[in-house]
Amino acid sequence: MSDNAVLSDDYTPDRSKMTVSETDVAVEIKNMNKWYGDFHVLRDINLKVMRGERIVICGPSGSGKSTMIRCINRLEEHQKGSIVVDGIELTDDLKKIDEIRREVGMCFQHFNLFPHLTILENCTLAPIWVRKMPKREAEEVAMHYLERVKIPEQALKYPGQLSGGQQQRVAIARSLCMNPKIMLFDEPTSALDPEMIKEVLDVMVGLAESGMTMLCVTHEMGFARKVANRVIFMDQGQIVEQNEPEPFFTNPQHERTKLFLSQILHH
Amino acid sequence: MANADLAHVRSEEAPTLPAPVSTTGAIGWMRKNLFSSVGNTILTFIGIWLAYSIIAPIIQFAFIDAVWTGDDRQACLATQEGQTVGACWAYVKAYLPQFIYGRYPLEERWRVDVVFVLLVFTMVPLLIPSLPRKGLNAILFLVVFPVVAYFLLTGLVIGDNVILPIVQTAQWGGLLVTLVIAVTGIVASLPLGIALALGRRSQMPIVKLVSIIFIEFWRGVPLITVLFMASVVLPLFLPDGVTFDKLLRVLIGVTLFASAYMAEVVRGGLQAIPKGQYEGAQALGLRFWPMMYLIILPQALKMVIPGIVNTFIGLFKDTTLVLIVGMFDLLGQIQSSFSDPNWSTPTQSYTGYLFATAIFFVFCFGMSRYSIFMERKLHTGHKR
Numbered sequence: 001m002s003d004n005a006v007l008s009d010d011y012t013p014d015r016s017k018m019t020v021s022e023t024d025v026a027v028e029i030k031n032m033n034k035w036y037g038d039f040h041v042l043r044d045i046n047l048k049v050m051r052g053e054r055i056v057i058c059g060p061s062g063s064g065k066s067t068m069i070r071c072i073n074r075l076e077e078h079q080k081g082s083i084v085v086d087g088i089e090l091t092d093d094l095k096k097i098d099e100i101r102r103e104v105g106m107c108f109q110h111f112n113l114f115p116h117l118t119i120l121e122n123c124t125l126a127p128i129w130v131r132k133m134p135k136r137e138a139e140e141v142a143m144h145y146l147e148r149v150k151i152p153e154q155a156l157k158y159p160g161q162l163s164g165g166q167q168q169r170v171a172i173a174r175s176l177c178m179n180p181k182i183m184l185f186d187e188p189t190s191a192l193d194p195e196m197i198k199e200v201l202d203v204m205v206g207l208a209e210s211g212m213t214m215l216c217v218t219h220e221m222g223f224a225r226k227v228a229n230r231v232i233f234m235d236q237g238q239i240v241e242q243n244e245p246e247p248f249f250t251n252p253q254h255e256r257t258k259l260f261l262s263q264i265l266h267h
Numbered sequence: 268m269a270n271a272d273l274a275h276v277r278s279e280e281a282p283t284l285p286a287p288v289s290t291t292g293a294i295g296w297m298r299k300n301l302f303s304s305v306g307n308t309i310l311t312f313i314g315i316w317l318a319y320s321i322i323a324p325i326i327q328f329a330f331i332d333a334v335w336t337g338d339d340r341q342a343c344l345a346t347q348e349g350q351t352v353g354a355c356w357a358y359v360k361a362y363l364p365q366f367i368y369g370r371y372p373l374e375e376r377w378r379v380d381v382v383f384v385l386l387v388f389t390m391v392p393l394l395i396p397s398l399p400r401k402g403l404n405a406i407l408f409l410v411v412f413p414v415v416a417y418f419l420l421t422g423l424v425i426g427d428n429v430i431l432p433i434v435q436t437a438q439w440g441g442l443l444v445t446l447v448i449a450v451t452g453i454v455a456s457l458p459l460g461i462a463l464a465l466g467r468r469s470q471m472p473i474v475k476l477v478s479i480i481f482i483e484f485w486r487g488v489p490l491i492t493v494l495f496m497a498s499v500v501l502p503l504f505l506p507d508g509v510t511f512d513k514l515l516r517v518l519i520g521v522t523l524f525a526s527a528y529m530a531e532v533v534r535g536g537l538q539a540i541p542k543g544q545y546e547g548a549q550a551l552g553l554r555f556w557p558m559m560y561l562i563i564l565p566q567a568l569k570m571v572i573p574g575i576v577n578t579f580i581g582l583f584k585d586t587t588l589v590l591i592v593g594m595f596d597l598l599g600q601i602q603s604s605f606s607d608p609n610w611s612t613p614t615q616s617y618t619g620y621l622f623a624t625a626i627f628f629v630f631c632f633g634m635s636r637y638s639i640f641m642e643r644k645l646h647t648g649h650k651r
Contacts, residue, residue: 114544116565160647
């Protein structure tokens, strides 16, 4: 990540750093279906994510995009089809779920920081209790990532004392402390004020430049253009269209994609 | 209006000024809170009058007209016509050992004192957050202290050697019984209540059902019934030759009773934790028990501190009910002293009840203040 505190608007991330593996599969979802009671929320989802890919998932609210990425670390259970993450198939086996959750980081719309712990404790908790890392080492790792998201000076404060943008950056650092292979973002900027969105996106751009495999549910189309190598459009529980960002935005094929893009881009 | 009036550019910074004098300090406070309107002023004076008319007679009775020294009832009787005699503190002084130890044998009472001292020395450091070694302290208070206290209070006989003579629990009484029941009940009902609350929210149907039945049963039965069952009915069902101590039975009854209430208080706290906290913990790879221990319970318990302490205080005061099964706690001991002709005076019972009130109030108010202290201590700024 570059050293300037805030990337300028016309900063173009260096795509040459973002290499996508040809052979190494990070996530593979095959014929996945999910129901809430009788309601068919996810229908026939097929998605193969290679190591190093940055995927942006967009779509109208209720289209199932959050549900889909939450299936990847088993915050939601799928009923049909298969999900293989980092070579491990997700089943009811708690051991496998644990293994996958150790390798997959996640950031939420409402940050979900632990309000009773300091920023530093938020970051060291999982390395100490899940990875069994010594406390001192965990704190060093935490400070490293807090510096990377540019808030090391807040380490001893509590989440309630930070702004939304700072909290979300802490949440990202907290995930990174587990040294994940894949990062999931579930609308990370939707709950933020406009001036804070940028500081979070900057961190995410930096993360992409470091070669992280990312799946982001977001409506930040600028981010999608700059960083994503693939944009997925979902509607009514299905993947309707996917493409590289440039053709996706300039030449959408499906009617629903066209409608959606016209609504979010020309307002 | 001319268009030019709509445009405005501030040319100099407005200075920050101190607040007007009449809105700050003691006078400002009184003006705002006591005399803000005619109605409020009238209410203030009525309040002052009410407080005066209640507090003044109590002070008159308890301190000004009180008798502080004396050897028997003569000291607390009016010596001349028209003299008013207040509280007979000489009687409380004479009876104080009984109020504290009950009928515990005189020569063994040092053992009770040692237990009280140990209780203070193991519990108080645990309650002060800034003191170190909480883990060791907790072991001392929760494991070592109960064992030591048990042998000190009941006695210790190894083989034929009487190290500490046995004292039957029937001889215990007064503050000792009150504290034994209250401390045991408080310390045991909290973990049991947490377990029941988790059980009631469990995904496992059997665990859930058992928890619900347990909680609803104990909440549905009056404590007096529980005590009667424990002391009178239960022995009928035990096989011949099997007896266990009445105090122990009462302890178990009180603990289970309090734990059912505790469970519902804790469940309230668990329900107030947003789903995101569970998801945040799970996404980091935390399993169920670490998640509960590190993330969910600390927040849930903090939120329901007032409810928990409420249950504790209720339990503390409910210890007085053991009187009906023939055990003499502090209040029971005080009441039984009323039958002593040596101290029988018109003000004896008032004095005794006033003393009981003061002692119970000190304990309960102490718990209440401590809970407020902990709430402030654990406050970490805004939610999320």
